[in-house]
Amino acid sequence: MRKKTNLSFERSRRESHSPTQLIERNQQQRDRERPRNPRRERSWTSWLPGWQFWTLLFGVGTIGTAITAAALLLTLPTVPNCPRIFWPTASASMRLYCGQLAADKQTVDDILEAIDLVSELPEDHGLRPRINQQIEIWTQELLDLAEASFHEGDFLNAVDTARRIPTEKLSPSAQATIEPVIEQRIEEWKAIWTQAEDLYADIEDHLKNRRWNLAFAAATRLRSVENQHWRVTKHEEITQRVQQARDDVNQLARAKNLANRRTLDHLLEAINLAEQIGLDSFAHASAQEALKEFGRAMLDLADAELAAQNLTEAIGIARRVPASTQLKEEADDFVILARGEFLAWQPSVRNLENAITQAQRIPLESPLYDRAQNRIRQWQTAIDQVAVLERARNTARTGSIADLTTAISQAELISDTTSLYDEAQQEIERWRNQLQTNQDRPILQRAEALARQGNYQQAIAQAQRISSSRALYTEAQDQVNRWQRTISEQRDRPILSQAERQANAGNLDDAIATARRIPSDSALAREAQTAIARWNSAQRDRDLLDQAYRLANGGSAESLESAIRTANGITRYGGQRADADRLIRNLGWELLELAESQAWRSLEGAIAIAERIPSYTEAHAEAQRLIRDWDAQLNPPPPPEPDLQRKFDEGIPIDWDGPVIENSLDE
Incomplete structure (x- = not known):
C-alpha cells in the first residue's frame, strides 16, 4: 500500500510543473502557432539577462523538491482493513495482527475468531511458535471470561464458554495441560452452584414457614459460598427478602387485628395495609387470602345494613369494596340485587315486577345468582298475594265485626315464605285488636257505669271478664286497680285516721297497734307502714332522751359523757332532736366546768376529763384550748x-x- 502511494506521488510529481514553466510552455506554443518575426524575438530576449533566468529556475526547482520530500516523509502507511481482507492470500503477520485486534475486544466470539484466524497456518510455518503461544494466551482469556460469567451469576454461560474453548487448536502439550483444568473448573462451578441453590431453597422454605431466625442463619451461610454472585448479590437480595417478609407478616397481622373489629373504617385500613405487600413477598399469597376475607367482611356489613333496610348504607359499603379483594364484581351484583330488594320492601305489583327485573340482571356465574333466583321466585309469588292482601284491606275498612273477621281470614292465606308475610301479620294483629276492642268495649263501658254509681265490686267483676289475651285487657286492669284502691281507701282510711289521733295524743303504742290493722294489700298499706316507722322512731327517741337525762343525773365525768353520746343517737324525725341538742350543749359545758374544777387539784385529771368532751359539742373547742394550756404547764420547755x-x-x-x-x- 505504501509502495502504491509512493508511485502515485512520483507520477504526479513528474507530471506537475511550476508556474514559470507553464507560462513558458504556453508562450512557446503560441510562438509556434504565430508567424515568426525575428525582430520581435530579439526585442523580447534583449531585456532579460540570461543569468537571472537560470537563477529563478533553479530556486523554483529547489523549493518544489523540498516540498515533495516533506510530503513523502509525513505520509503514514495505511492501516489494514481486517474485515475486507481476502484471507486465503493474507500473510501470517496480517492474520496475527488482525487476530490480536479481535482478541483485544475481550469477548468470547471475538477471541474464538482470533484463534480460528491464526490456527489455519501450517505447523511448519515460521511464526507457528509465536502463534501457539498466542493461542494459549487467548485460551486462558476465554477461561477467565468463563470464570467472570460464573461470578456474575451466569452459570450456564460460564459452562458454555468453557466448553467452547478450542483445545484441539493448542499444541499437544498445552492441550494436555488445559483440558483437565477446564473440566475441573466446570465441576467446581457445578458443585458451588448446587450448594448455593440448595442453601437458597432452604432459606425460602424457612420463609414460607415463618422461621425467621433459621432463615437469617441460612442467609449468613451464603457469605461462605465461593461465588461472588451468591456471596454478595444473592446474599443481599435474600437478606432483604427475609427482612421484608418478616415486616410483611407483621403488617399482615396488624391488618387482621384491625379487620377483627368489623367496622368499615377498620376494614378499609386493613385492606390498605394488605395491598402494600408486594408480589415478590413470601407473604403475598397470605395477603391475597386476607384481602378476600376483608372484602367478604365488608359485604357482610353491607348485607347486615340491607337486612336492617338501610339501603343507602348497604350500597355505600358495597361500592367501597376495592378490586384488590377480587370481590368487586360480586359487590356490583350486590348493589343491583339490593335495589331490587328495596323495591320489594314496599310491595305492589309494579314494585315487585321492577324488583324481579333487577334480580334478573345477576349473571349465572355470579356468587349471588342463586340468591337472586330465590328472590325472583318469592317476588313472583308475592305478586299474586299482594292482590289477596289488598282485598283483605278493602274488606276491613268498614270496621264491622263480620268484615274484620273476614279480612283476618283472607290475610292468613298469605304464605310465610313471601316478603309480604310480615306486613300481612301486622295487618292481622291490627285487625284483631280492632275486632277485640269492638267486642269488649261494651263490657268495659258497663263496668265504668257501675263504678260511677259506687258499685265498685260489681264494676270490678264486670271488667275482669276481659281476659289477658284481649286488646282491652291492660285498660281494664288499670280500671280494676283504681277501683280496688278506692275500696281500700274507703275501708282503711278511718283506721289510719284513728291511729294518727292516738299518736298526736302521745299514745304511740296504741297508734302503732291501730295502724297495723290495715292489711298489706290495702291501697293505704304503704302510708300506714311509713306512719308506723315514724312512730317507732319517735318512741325510741323518747326512750333515749329519758335515758340521757337519767345518766346526766349521775354528775360524774363518765355519766355526763355517756349522757351526751346517748342523746346524740336521737334521730331528727321523732320530734325529740331539739331537746336532745339542748341537753348535749348543756352537758358539754357542765363537763368542761368539771374539768376546770379538777385543774386546781390535778392537771392530769383535768386533761382526762376535758378529753371526754365529744367534737360535736359546743364546748369542744374551748376544751381543746385548755388541754393545750394544761399540757404546757406540765411539760415546760427546758x-x-x-x-x-x-x-x-x-x-x-x-x-x-x-x-x-x-x-x-x-x-
Missing part, C-alpha cells in the same frame, strides 16, 4: 444552755448566780 466560752472570749459579763450546766463548764 431553759437555753449558756454559751460560757463565747461570753468569756468576747468579754461579756457572766451571771454566775444563774443556772449553770455542768457540761458547759466542763467544756
Whole structure:
C-alpha cells in the first residue's frame, strides 16, 4: 500500500510543473502557432539577462523538491482493513495482527475468531511458535471470561464458554495441560452452584414457614459460598427478602387485628395495609387470602345494613369494596340485587315486577345468582298475594265485626315464605285488636257505669271478664286497680285516721297497734307502714332522751359523757332532736366546768376529763384550748444552755448566780 502511494506521488510529481514553466510552455506554443518575426524575438530576449533566468529556475526547482520530500516523509502507511481482507492470500503477520485486534475486544466470539484466524497456518510455518503461544494466551482469556460469567451469576454461560474453548487448536502439550483444568473448573462451578441453590431453597422454605431466625442463619451461610454472585448479590437480595417478609407478616397481622373489629373504617385500613405487600413477598399469597376475607367482611356489613333496610348504607359499603379483594364484581351484583330488594320492601305489583327485573340482571356465574333466583321466585309469588292482601284491606275498612273477621281470614292465606308475610301479620294483629276492642268495649263501658254509681265490686267483676289475651285487657286492669284502691281507701282510711289521733295524743303504742290493722294489700298499706316507722322512731327517741337525762343525773365525768353520746343517737324525725341538742350543749359545758374544777387539784385529771368532751359539742373547742394550756404547764420547755466560752472570749459579763450546766463548764 505504501509502495502504491509512493508511485502515485512520483507520477504526479513528474507530471506537475511550476508556474514559470507553464507560462513558458504556453508562450512557446503560441510562438509556434504565430508567424515568426525575428525582430520581435530579439526585442523580447534583449531585456532579460540570461543569468537571472537560470537563477529563478533553479530556486523554483529547489523549493518544489523540498516540498515533495516533506510530503513523502509525513505520509503514514495505511492501516489494514481486517474485515475486507481476502484471507486465503493474507500473510501470517496480517492474520496475527488482525487476530490480536479481535482478541483485544475481550469477548468470547471475538477471541474464538482470533484463534480460528491464526490456527489455519501450517505447523511448519515460521511464526507457528509465536502463534501457539498466542493461542494459549487467548485460551486462558476465554477461561477467565468463563470464570467472570460464573461470578456474575451466569452459570450456564460460564459452562458454555468453557466448553467452547478450542483445545484441539493448542499444541499437544498445552492441550494436555488445559483440558483437565477446564473440566475441573466446570465441576467446581457445578458443585458451588448446587450448594448455593440448595442453601437458597432452604432459606425460602424457612420463609414460607415463618422461621425467621433459621432463615437469617441460612442467609449468613451464603457469605461462605465461593461465588461472588451468591456471596454478595444473592446474599443481599435474600437478606432483604427475609427482612421484608418478616415486616410483611407483621403488617399482615396488624391488618387482621384491625379487620377483627368489623367496622368499615377498620376494614378499609386493613385492606390498605394488605395491598402494600408486594408480589415478590413470601407473604403475598397470605395477603391475597386476607384481602378476600376483608372484602367478604365488608359485604357482610353491607348485607347486615340491607337486612336492617338501610339501603343507602348497604350500597355505600358495597361500592367501597376495592378490586384488590377480587370481590368487586360480586359487590356490583350486590348493589343491583339490593335495589331490587328495596323495591320489594314496599310491595305492589309494579314494585315487585321492577324488583324481579333487577334480580334478573345477576349473571349465572355470579356468587349471588342463586340468591337472586330465590328472590325472583318469592317476588313472583308475592305478586299474586299482594292482590289477596289488598282485598283483605278493602274488606276491613268498614270496621264491622263480620268484615274484620273476614279480612283476618283472607290475610292468613298469605304464605310465610313471601316478603309480604310480615306486613300481612301486622295487618292481622291490627285487625284483631280492632275486632277485640269492638267486642269488649261494651263490657268495659258497663263496668265504668257501675263504678260511677259506687258499685265498685260489681264494676270490678264486670271488667275482669276481659281476659289477658284481649286488646282491652291492660285498660281494664288499670280500671280494676283504681277501683280496688278506692275500696281500700274507703275501708282503711278511718283506721289510719284513728291511729294518727292516738299518736298526736302521745299514745304511740296504741297508734302503732291501730295502724297495723290495715292489711298489706290495702291501697293505704304503704302510708300506714311509713306512719308506723315514724312512730317507732319517735318512741325510741323518747326512750333515749329519758335515758340521757337519767345518766346526766349521775354528775360524774363518765355519766355526763355517756349522757351526751346517748342523746346524740336521737334521730331528727321523732320530734325529740331539739331537746336532745339542748341537753348535749348543756352537758358539754357542765363537763368542761368539771374539768376546770379538777385543774386546781390535778392537771392530769383535768386533761382526762376535758378529753371526754365529744367534737360535736359546743364546748369542744374551748376544751381543746385548755388541754393545750394544761399540757404546757406540765411539760415546760427546758431553759437555753449558756454559751460560757463565747461570753468569756468576747468579754461579756457572766451571771454566775444563774443556772449553770455542768457540761458547759466542763467544756
